[in-house]
Amino acid sequence: MTYCVAIAVDAGLVFCSDSRTNAGIDQVSTYSKMYRFGVEGQRQFVIMSAGNLGTTQATISRIKRDIKERAATSLLTVESVSEAAEYLGGISREEQDKHASRGSGFEASFIIGGQIAGKKHRIMMVYPEGNHITSSHDTPYLQIGESKYGKPILDRILTRDLELDTCALCALVSMDSTMRSNLSVGPPIEVLVYRTDTLTLDAPLRFDEDSEFLREVKRSWDQRLKEAFRQMPRFAWAGQWDSQARLAAVNDDDRD
Incomplete structure (x- = not known):
């Protein structure tokens, strides 16, 4: 299984x-699911993948080949992030169609994000069918793979005015929640940051299973969740409040 999240x-x-x-239970491997493309000062793209490994690797190989062979359409020639997502989706569909006669199971999905000089930075999610969506002001993130466990923290914390360090920590907590509930998602964890209008990528960070920082994030999050839970209103009080509310409603009906 896979979990990838991008925040804009x-x-x-x-x-x-x-x-x-x-x-399979006895076939667990490690493969990076994050790929970088671009030209310093001109354009930068990051792609993350989920789904059939053969399809995703073939798609990324085709993208690299188009750049190397100076194809008419590539990540070096597209004029927007949306056009880049359209290009990525088309290649993915072609790779999936090659195996269509062999049945299902070759689907892949992607997140692509970045910026071209003079254009706005954006993130896009590319579905297995090849179409794509982008993030919104109210939902400034996209997920692929095992998304449900890491979603609550993103919904509660992320806003468009947050600093990137806070967003990166939020992404790591989201990843930790996913790993806690699904053992098929796991380290190494890769994090990459792009700062608006710089047209250059920060050095990627990689957190292995023995990363002390990753362990500290897990310990701190677990501890603070438990502390917050202990400060919640007592259940008995909630039941009493409900009883009082029902009694008040009955009295109102009697007065009517």
């Missing part, structure tokens, strides 16, 4: 992905 705020973009690939 005013200050820039954050990308976070795991590196665990499973083809």
Whole structure:
């Protein structure tokens, strides 16, 4: 299984992905699911992948080949992030169609994000069908893979005006929540940050299973969740409040 999340705020973009690939209980491997493309000062793209490993690797190989062979359409010639997502989706569909006669199971999805000089930085999610969507002001993130466990923290914390360090930490907590509930998602964890209008990528960060920082994030998050839970209103009080509310409603009906 896979989990990747991309965050788009005013200050820039954050990308976070795991590196665990499973083809059965006894076939667990490590593959990076994050790829970088671009020209310093002109354009930068980051792609993250989920789904069939053969399809995703073939798609990325085709993208690299188009750049190397100076194809008419490539990540070096597209004029927007949306056009880049359209190009990526087309290649993905072609790779999936090659195996269509062999049945299902070759689907892949992607997140692509970045910026071209003079254009706005954006993130896009590319579906297996090849079409794509982008983030919004109210939902400044996109997920692929095992998305449900890491979603609550993103919904509660992320806003467009946050600093990138806060967004990166939020992505790591989202990843930790996913790893806690799904053992098929796991380290190494990769994090990459892009700062608006710089047209250069920060050095990627990689957190292995023995990373002390990753362990500290987990310990701190677990501890603070438990502390917050202990401060919640007592259940008995909630029941008493409900009883009082029902009694008040009955009295109102009697007066009517």
